Amino acid sequence: MKMIRAFIRPEKEQEVVLALEGAGFPSLTKMPVFGRGKQKGLQVGPVHYDELPKTLIMTVVDNDDADKVVKIIQDKAKTGFIGDGKIFVSPVDAAYTVRTGEAVL
Amino acid sequence: MKEISAIIRRDKLPETKTMLDELGYPSLTIQSVDGRGKQKGAMCAEMDSEMPDSYCTAVKLTPTPSVYALEHTLPKVALYVPKRMLTIVVPDDVVSKIVKSIIKVNQTSQHGDGKIFVLPIEDAVRVRTGEHDGEAIA
Incomplete structure (x- = not known):
């Protein structure tokens, strides 16, 4: 199993979630986060924004589905400008349903 | 070392913390998260049947133009259920014991009890002393 953590633009969250749902991955956990990336935040005129709001979408899927899910998130969250976010994929040893x-997942 | 991420009911948090204290692993991180699982956030399956369809339409997420093509698969409105996510990092040998205890404390046999994920952790560092690995989480 793989855990996919996607840091995306908050305004793209709904689009990503609907796309995942449409592809058969309805389960997810989301949380609001703040961060910055390679560009060290955002410079708008004299104002420097160091911590930008993002949404973290966390989902755990089977190994075979990981690529598919990453692709969906990437397609939907992409605007082509800096600040689109990052997706991290990490291994999961086990998942339990309480x-x-x-x-089982 | 393993990281145990447990997404549990909000009201089970105190009990879970007490249980972890008793097991001798009191260190934890708690986050407030929203999520949904296989039931797609339907918290009230019985209530759903009594709810008029118009209610669901009224609160249904409005799709943006680019997702019109997407098939919206949910029969009822999708809700995010507020949950608490605990993250604890523990040595390998106690993982199964802790997972079992978390399951025992959090089980209500209703949908929405949550999920537990076990992830491998390569290294841990205690910032104050610079200790690594096992010493850092001891």
Whole structure:
């Protein structure tokens, strides 16, 4: 299993979520986060924004689906400008459903 | 070392913390998150049948033009359920014990009890002393 953590523009969140849902990945966890990237934030005239608001979407999927999910997020979250965000994929050893106690996703 | 990420009900947090204290692993990080699972956020499956369809349409997320082509698969409005996410980093040998205990404390047999993920952690550093690996989380 893979955990996919995508830092995306907050305004793109709904689009990404709907796309994932349409592709059969309805489960996700989201949280608002603040961060900056390679460009050290954002410079608008004299004002420097160091911490920019992003949405972190976290989802765990089977190994085979990871590429597909990354592709969907990338397609939907892309605007072509800096600040589109990052996607991180990390391995997950096990996933448990608390209700049943089973080790299945 | 393993990271255990548990997404649990908000009201089960105190019990879970007490349980972790008793097991001797009191260190944890808590985050307020919103999410949904396989049931697609339908918190009230029984209530759904009594809810008029017009209600759902009224609150349904409005798709943006670029997603019109997408098939909206949810029969009812998609809700995000507020949850608490605990993150703890523990040695390999106690992972199964802690996972079992979290499951035991959080089980209500209703949908929405949450998920637990176990992730590998390569290194940990205690900032104050610069200790690495096992010493950092001991």
